[in-house]
Amino acid sequence: MKDWWIKLGCYLTGYNYSIVKSSSEASAKAVKKFTSALLIISMVWCFIGFEFTSRYLHGNALVSSIGAIIMVVVVIQIERQIILTIGKNSSVKRFRIIIGIVMAIIGSVIIDQVMFKDDIERERITVDQIKVNKAMAIKTKEIDDQIMQLDSSIARKERERMKMIAEIGKNPTITTYNTQTQAKTDDKGKMVTVGKTTTSQSIPNPKIEMLAQLDDQIKTLRTAKTAKENSLLTIRATVEKDIKNNKPFLEELSILFRILVSSPIAFIVWALIFTFFFSIELFVLYCKFGDDKNDYDRTILHQMQIRMQMIDKLNP
Template sequence: MKDWWIKLGCYLTGYNYSIVKSSSEASAKAVKKFASALLIISMVWCFIGYEFTSHYLHGSTLTSIIGAIIMVVMVIQIERQIILTIGKSRSVKRFRIIIGIVMAIIGSVIIDQVMFKDDIERERITVDQEKVNKAMIFKTKEINDQIAQLDTSIARKERERMKAIAEITKNPTITAYNTQTQTKADSNGRMVTVGRTMTTQSMPNPKIEMLAQLDGQIKTLHDLKVAKENSLLTIRATVEKEVKENKPFLEELSILFKILMSSPIAFVVWALIFTFFFSIELFVLYCKFGDDKNDYDRTIMHQMQIRMQMIDKLNQ
């Protein structure tokens, strides 16, 4: 069990297991200490990655798990930059502190959004109502304009229909003239006209067929108008549903910031969470540079010096 824990620690930290195995207990304890710190940080950021992917990226359970794994891998790789650093570099310390501040702010904000979920939802009701009222003005005007256009089209078709009815009433039938030409061949074989016969035929007014088409078009326009009028009755429910389903990340940040600025207790809670995250982010940094070099670091340095000497001799 002891070797298994050391192997896991070496896998997480990037330490060479064979060197740690041959080193003193101090090196093994350092690996265990770094591994414990990485596990604590990884569990916290695993939760943050899952919540962020699920809540703001609207991912499924599988997608949220993948997002959590990606976040854990990123955090471990960042911490390795500190753990695998040989010596005490001030630039590395400053860079890690800056990253720690940024990550602590991001982590504390996401955790606060989970903790203050009920307060955010309460504030969101007011914000959503304002958005619904603004959207209602635009949506209602748009539908009313469409209804007005349909009324205009219906009125135009009605006038065409009344005109067609008037013409049909006046002339229910029309007379069609058919002219037949009689020809015969002359002595040269050419066809010449010898007479014309004109016949008349009474037939229904073509406006009757056009009247049926106009009735169908008017019915279609009336159905569209009824549908638009019905949509006015349900438009508020539709807009409210769209607004509730859309939860932008920046909007929730604005609501959270408003809560923190208006409530001293909420701000104190956020400050405590930020301090906790910042302390966790600097935990590995403190473990690395707070202790003296162990024999593992000295072994790595010794191997590097030997390799450098060999390279110098080859160059000579």
Template sequence: MKDWWLKFGCFLTGFNYNLVKNSSEQSAKNVKKYTSAVLLIVLVWFFIGFSFATRYLHFAFLGGLLGGILMGFVIIQIERIIILSTKVSIWSSLFRMLLALVMSILGAFIMDQITFKDDIALRKAQVMDERVKLAVKQSEDDLQKQIADLDNMVAKANKKYEEVSSDLKKNPVIITTYTNKSITKDNDGKTLNNTQSTNKSVMENPKKIELAQLHKQIATLQDKKFELVASITTIKERKEKELKAATGFLDELTLLHEVVTSSSIGVFVYLLFMLFFLAIELFVLVMKITDKESDYDKLLQHQTNIRVQMLQKLQAP
């Protein structure tokens, strides 16, 4: 149980535990040193992976946890490539430096977005009104045109209503007069009796029905107008909620750029994070280059030489 940390370090870094155990204390210290460095890098990138998955990919806690584990796994594999290399060539060093630079820039972006979260939210609130106006402008213009058309229709209906109402006041009823004539003749064709009667018929003016229809039409148009006016407010509220709820990575990068470049302090903090991540990423590479060859490395080289000699003897005629 006392060697559990060494066993874990060998598992993490790829060292052979049996060889390390039979080597000097310096080899064991090298394993523990690399283990601490890798764990430090993994811890940082686990946090970045978790934050990225939950904030920008909108995963739940388990999804964020999986994202952090995946990021940590990638970092372990990258660092093991350097640790297990027998000789670190100039090309592999340059490639690792390039990868470290890219990862440090990316890590600094994500950390700055978390650090400047409140500043980004404040900046986002400042531009939210303009974005809402742009988002609803086309819909609002269409609705305003429909409202204007409804106003014209209501005006025409009101004018017609006034005309019909005025006519009804003058002629509430319609009186129809008709005359009946009765002529009686004898057998010779002479007129014996000639009578004439006049009758009158009184009925309601049919425009009364038209007036009721106009009243109903005006009420319907007014209701539709009120619905359109209310929908403008609804569209604004919905678009504002959608824009506030959406958290885009590129969108926040733009806002982050505005926040960071607005002051020298912001630029300083960003560069500080980038240099921190760059140093973390190059930590293992620098240790690998500067460390002297240990007895563990010599033991591996000795085993390799023995294997090569055996193969040469097998190939000999």
């Protein structure tokens, strides 16, 4: 089990297992310390990656798990920059402190959004209500304009219908005339007209069929108007549902900021969480540069010096 733990530590930290195995117990303990620190940081950022993907990227359990794994891999690669550094490199330390501050802020903010979820939701009620009222004003105006256009079309069709009914009342039937020409061939072989016969016929006014079509158009317009009026009754619930399901990251950040500013207790909690995250982020840095060089580091340096000497001898 002990050997397995060291193998896992070498895999995570990037240490060479064969060199660690042949080194002293101090090197093995250093690997164990780095492994423990990496596992602590990885578990914390695994949770943060899962929550961020699920909450703001709207991922399902599988996608959120992938987001958590990606976050863990990124964190481990960042920590390796410190662990695999040989010697006291002040530039690396400064850079890692800057990254630690940024990551501590991001981590503490996301954790606070989970911890202060109920407080954020209460604040969101007021924010959402304002957004609903603005959206309602716009959407209601659009539907009112459409209803007015439908009313205008219905009124125009109604006037046209009344006019058509009056015309049909005056002339329920119309008379059509059919003229037939009689002709014969003269002595020269030409056709000449010898007479015309005109017949008359009474038929129903064609506007009666047009009236039926007009009634169908009016019925369709009234159905559309009723649908628009019914949509006014349900539009608020629809808008509230859409806004409630949409949780922008920046909006929740602004709500959280207002909570932290207005509540000293909330600010203290955030400060404690930030300190905790910042300490975790610098844990590996402290483990690396807080102790003296072990024989693993010296072995790496020795191998490098021997290799450089060999290269120098090859170059006259």
